[in-house]
Amino acid sequence: MKIPFVTAEQLEKITAEFPTPFHLYDEKGIREKARALNQAFSWNPGFKEYFAVKATPTPTILKILQEENCGVDCASEIELLMSHKLGFKGEDIMFSSNDTPAKEFQYARKLGATLNLDAYEHVEFLKNVTTIPEIISCRYNPGGIFTLGTDIMNNPEESKFGMTKSQLIQAFKDLKALGVKKFGIHSFLASNTVTNDYYPTLAKALFELAVEVVAETDVALDFINLSGGIGVNYKPEQTENDIFKIGDGVRKAYEKVLTPNNLGHIKIFTELGRFMLAPHGHLITKVLHKKQTYRDYIGVDACAVNLMRPAIYDAYHHISVSGKEILPETESYDVVGSLCENNDKFAKQRKLPPIEVGDTLIIHDTGAHGFSMGYQYNAKLRSAEILWQENGTPRMIRRAENAADYFATLYGFDF
Numbered sequence: 001m002k003i004p005f006v007t008a009e010q011l012e013k014i015t016a017e018f019p020t021p022f023h024l025y026d027e028k029g030i031r032e033k034a035r036a037l038n039q040a041f042s043w044n045p046g047f048k049e050y051f052a053v054k055a056t057p058t059p060t061i062l063k064i065l066q067e068e069n070c071g072v073d074c075a076s077e078i079e080l081l082m083s084h085k086l087g088f089k090g091e092d093i094m095f096s097s098n099d100t101p102a103k104e105f106q107y108a109r110k111l112g113a114t115l116n117l118d119a120y121e122h123v124e125f126l127k128n129v130t131t132i133p134e135i136i137s138c139r140y141n142p143g144g145i146f147t148l149g150t151d152i153m154n155n156p157e158e159s160k161f162g163m164t165k166s167q168l169i170q171a172f173k174d175l176k177a178l179g180v181k182k183f184g185i186h187s188f189l190a191s192n193t194v195t196n197d198y199y200p201t202l203a204k205a206l207f208e209l210a211v212e213v214v215a216e217t218d219v220a221l222d223f224i225n226l227s228g229g230i231g232v233n234y235k236p237e238q239t240e241n242d243i244f245k246i247g248d249g250v251r252k253a254y255e256k257v258l259t260p261n262n263l264g265h266i267k268i269f270t271e272l273g274r275f276m277l278a279p280h281g282h283l284i285t286k287v288l289h290k291k292q293t294y295r296d297y298i299g300v301d302a303c304a305v306n307l308m309r310p311a312i313y314d315a316y317h318h319i320s321v322s323g324k325e326i327l328p329e330t331e332s333y334d335v336v337g338s339l340c341e342n343n344d345k346f347a348k349q350r351k352l353p354p355i356e357v358g359d360t361l362i363i364h365d366t367g368a369h370g371f372s373m374g375y376q377y378n379a380k381l382r383s384a385e386i387l388w389q390e391n392g393t394p395r396m397i398r399r400a401e402n403a404a405d406y407f408a409t410l411y412g413f414d415f
């Protein structure tokens, strides 16, 4: 069972003040998560989390993370601009982009962000479009199949991201010749891993790579970026990741591989998004209609534009019916939105307690890659975002879009 971070009474007050649908974020949970992560890696003096802005590009959330000593990982010009305006300094910004336009490299350089090059070919491109920085990182793709024990986790060979080992070594040599003084290695091999072994396994592979790369290039290696990929237990029966076990696993690999090779100064960076935010966001929606045909449908006022993951990945998001959490799940419903698309379903044949029109549903684990993946199909508008503050009061941190927002970019018509 998943317990919402607001009670039914609290939610009734919040929905009386703010119309549904909206994303609700738990400030306390976010702060506690950031503190736990920093604590779990406190054995590494240079440790820093660069929160993946793409997961939740919401300024108030980024400010909370900034107060908890996190930096930001950006992948586009607007993410860079937002981070800059929020007061993130150059060294607090990682620019992990791919297929990058010249102007984005130029802007990232202007801000002093740390560039993380996705392709060997970008060394030449960078040299031609902007200045070469003192510190730079390269993204590694080992190819083959990435396994954890007997489980196949991903297929890096098919991934468009990163460069091969020989390209990475050549990139380091070329960049050193161009004046780069310090280097980093980055890799992201699997997404939403619900196991404490992913980071330690990735870390060991990257630490061994680091030893080899330094031996071959004699560069000053400053950091290793384990990127994102630590997941969350979207399904209640899954076991939640334990960040302290994960941090300890990385420490053991560090002490086994890096320390004996005189690389005990290397900083560990992360770019977590989902792990940091997903459980601390709920999508709150009310039931508009019930419909019975070959299945029983519950029509809600949110739809896939507010949360795309079920529609595109068939992803599971747990649903609680506010105030009915402990009732037996005697019904089987498809919970749907109003888009003219049959994949606009938050749940299919989900066991839930009896639901009535007007009930409030809580869709769990929507704090990352939720609002941010929103779109406007069917001329649906993006919802509001509300912060459930530490003091137990709600605050709107982004208003819902309105018709004027939708029409704002059109020329030649006055709607």
Ligand SMILES: Cc1ncc(COP(=O)(O)O)c(C=O)c1O
Binding pocket: 052, 054, 055, 073, 096, 188, 191, 192, 227, 228, 229, 230, 271, 272, 273, 274, 275, 368
């Ligand atoms: C470069 C990079 N870093 C970090 C992340 C964050 O990943 P996650 O939210 O799974 O932790 C992503 C996600 O797409 C990414 O592309």
